[in-house]
Amino acid sequence: MRESESEREKDQERKRDRSRESEREQARERMRARESTRESGRERERERESEREREPKRGSxxxxxxxxxxxxxxE
Known part of the structure; x- marks a missing residue:
């Protein structure tokens, strides 16, 4: 009897560990996605800036x- 209770407790602990690890992995994925979004925003801004530099100058x-x-x- 005791043995099976101990096994059940170990099983429960393993499930909790897997669940916590899964949550950590999801948090890491969200951080990567956020960083990727931020980086692509910076990239778009750099592209817009270089596009502005390539535009003909407006003036008389x-x-x-x-x-x-x-x-x-x-030359």
Missing amino acids: ESERANERAKESAR
């Missing part, structure tokens, strides 16, 4: 002409 025609002249002079 003479400013753009001056920019082109400077570019030509550098």
